[in-house]
Amino acid sequence: MGLIYTIANQKGGVGKTTSTINLGAFLAHYGKNVLLVDIDPQANATSSLGIDKKNIAGGTYEAILEENNIRDYILHNPKLKLSILPASPDLAGAEIELVNEVGRETLLKRKLLPLAEEYDYILVDCPPSLGLLTLNGLVAAVNGILIPVQCEYLAMEGLGDLVSTIERVRRVISPDLIIRGVILTMFDTRTNLANDVVLEVKKHFEEQVFNTIVPRSIRLAEAPSYGIPISLYSPGSIGANAYQELAKEILLGDGHQLPEV
Numbered sequence: 205m206g207l208i209y210t211i212a213n214q215k216g217g218v219g220k221t222t223s224t225i226n227l228g229a230f231l232a233h234y235g236k237n238v239l240l241v242d243i244d245p246q247a248n249a250t251s252s253l254g255i256d257k258k259n260i261a262g263g264t265y266e267a268i269l270e271e272n273n274i275r276d277y278i279l280h281n282p283k284l285k286l287s288i289l290p291a292s293p294d295l296a297g298a299e300i301e302l303v304n305e306v307g308r309e310t311l312l313k314r315k316l317l318p319l320a321e322e323y324d325y326i327l328v329d330c331p332p333s334l335g336l337l338t339l340n341g342l343v344a345a346v347n348g349i350l351i352p353v354q355c356e357y358l359a360m361e362g363l364g365d366l367v368s369t370i371e372r373v374r375r376v377i378s379p380d381l382i383i384r385g386v387i388l389t390m391f392d393t394r395t396n397l398a399n400d401v402v403l404e405v406k407k408h409f410e411e412q413v414f415n416t417i418v419p420r421s422i423r424l425a426e427a428p429s430y431g432i433p434i435s436l437y438s439p440g441s442i443g444a445n446a447y448q449e450l451a452k453e454i455l456l457g458d459g460h461q462l463p464e465v
């Protein structure tokens with residue numbers, strides 16, 4: 205069975221999408237069969253892979269809110285060896301429509317579980333809110349949640365709300381829900397503040413913080429505009445190296461051997 209991780213933090217701009225795309229790309233680089241799932245109506249993960257959401261037959265919305273076959277909407281990029289369930293335009297209305305659905309928090313999980321037999325890794329990229337879409341993402345996180353935290357002022361703000369939401373989901377729906385790890389992102393070596401944030405986050409989350417820290421790198425910010433992950437856009441750059449190290453850390457933590465590549 206493959207592993208399902210959800211990348212969540214209700215704060216916007218902390219590196220959720222960047223981490224989803226680039227971690228996914230490096231897991232694929234190590235030979236894993238990876239599916240990215242875009243549940244953010246802003247569709248940044250979708251566009252980061254060069255997909256125009258206006259030109260797709262459907263995506264997450266159709267897969268979870270209509271009785272359709274989720275496989276019909278999965279797009280595969282053979283060059284990247286990555287698959288994605290894109291965010292279609294209708295996803296924008298999902299937050300409201302989900303309210304009236306039976307089992308509304310578990311829709312995504314029920315759709316993704318059968319796919320875990322076909323993929324080694326499924327990474328779910330959440331929107332910047334704690335609404336029903338993110339709740340679906342948290343419930344679907346069978347193997348845990350990845351929380352990107354930006355090494356900036358007020359980094360910890362809001363994490364309490366996220367953690368208590370995770371605890372609530374654990375209590376009510378998914379007793380085994382765990383935080384798989386905290387990813388420190390956009391670390392700027394030139395500032396003392398960034399170091400202070402690292403210490404503060406480590407003090408709070410202890411060994412849950414990944415050893416790999418993702419530096420601030422302009423290359424990481426540029427890659428999406430070319431529709432490719434950093435592994436293709438700028439291999440060997442500091443940002444690429446960081447996500448490669450993170451992928452290794454996760455693979456080893458999950459009990460995989462690292463293949464020679």
Ligand SMILES: Nc1ncnc2c1ncn2[C@@H]1O[C@H](COP(=O)(O)OP(=O)(O)O)[C@@H](O)[C@H]1O
Nearest residue numbers: 216217218219220221222390419420421424425
């Ligand atoms: N390590 C990094 N260095 C520089 N820019 C980054 C880095 N990580 C993300 N960014 C940029 O910061 C912005 C927000 O990142 P994003 O991954 O979209 O956050 P989120 O999905 O949490 O809203 C994007 O423009 C992205 O390209």
Ligand SMILES: [Mg+2]
Nearest residue numbers: 220221244248
């Ligand atoms: Mg995003």
